[in-house]
Amino acid sequence: MMDTETISRLEPVVTKLSSGETVFIHLFRPQDAPGIGRLFHAVYGDKYPFKRFYDPEDLARALETGDNYSIVARKEDGEIIGHMGFFRSAPFPGLYEAGGGLVLADFRKEGLNQSLLHYTYELLAPALGIDASWGEAVCNHLHMQRVVRRHKFIETGLEIDLMPEETFSREKSSLGRVTSVVAFRCYVPEPHAIYLPSVYEEVLRSSYSRLDDRRTLQASGDAPPAGSVSSVSFEIFEFAQVARISVMAIGEDFESWMKELEARILKGNVKVLQVRVHLDCAWVGGAVQILREQGYFYGALLPRWFGGDGLLMQKTIERPEWENIKLFSDQAGELLEYIRNDREDVLTFQTRR
Secondary structure, X not given: OOOHHHHHHOOOEEEEOOOOOEEEEEEOOHHHHHHHXXXXXXXXOOOOOOHHHHOHHHHHHHHHHOOEEEEEEEEOOOOEEEEEEEEEOOOOOOEEEEEEEEEOHHHOOOOHHHHHHHHHHHHHHHHHOOOEEEEEEEOOOOHHHHHHHHOOOEEEEEEEEEEOHHXXXXXXXXXXXXXXXXXXXXXXXXXXXXXXXXXHHHHHHHHHHHOOOOEEEEEOOOOOOOOOOOEEEEEEEOOOOEEEEEEXXXXXXXXXXXXXXXXXXXXXXXXXXXXXXXOOOOOHHHHHHHHHHOOOEEEEEEOOOOOXXXXXXXXXXXXXXXXXXXXXXXXXXXXXXHHHHHHHXXXXXXXHO
16 A cells, blocks of 8 residues: 555755755655656657656646656756656556656756655655566666666566667767666565466576565466457557557467457557566466567566566567667676577577478
8 A cells, every 4th residue: 555644754855966056856746847848858859758747737647646756856946957757657556667767968967866766766665665666777878777776676678679769869869779678676575476488487587586576486388278368458659669568368369369469550650569478377388489479589577567477578670779789787788698599589480480
């Protein structure tokens, strides 16, 4: 349960700029919304793919429902010079994503991003009583990857070519599409059983060995029960050219479901497809094999994504921008190597069919 009384008592964190000006780090207030929009416009123009941060009314509604908590860095004169979002983006409401983090260019050497993340991960998250948090650290620079490690996050995979170059055009910080490292942190342990698809058993066991939340690992079967029916939903992010597919149930009709859905999606201007499947499904291995046959390769382990754990698989229509990926940790580098090799294996298999 969310501790709303504790949240309401959270005091701003007060810090000083090198100029001597005071900055307050605190939870978003309705009067801060226009300043958040101006901040996003200053950094991204109108290109940031999640439009909520430009819309004061949407921000206010999301705060009331608990779907989004914006944390701001505010000068004494009211100017918003930094922001971090903490929001629901997964089927499980107890899992929150940290994203939408940015600081105005003139203040990026003042340590404000660290203050925003400290407030988010060490003060707000415990006050909310959430189960877990996750984030996407972009790979066109190393800063965010360094930060998530300081806050006890575990890297579990990479989302290849997730964001278009245009997102970063104002600051010219990217040459081509941008990959993100996926990282998770557990706050409330929830031991449970999951099933390992045989093709990914080794990489999943490696990721689970580093989590601070225990699992019972079992081998997955391949065949769903006779007469079982799939349940699949999807969302298309048009500016990002990304389709995200959630497989809520894997049935006998999964292969035909995916072929029909993909054909429908690819009628639009989509360059990246992502599929998330349940690892607490005893026959998930069959679905993973079907996805590989259709060109999907390994993405990431997703702890608590559905309440239980999920597996991200992904497909890029064009050759990924491998050369532009910058990584901070050895673990992220090993995951990238694994993902590149898996994509090549998938493509080789398709060519031989």
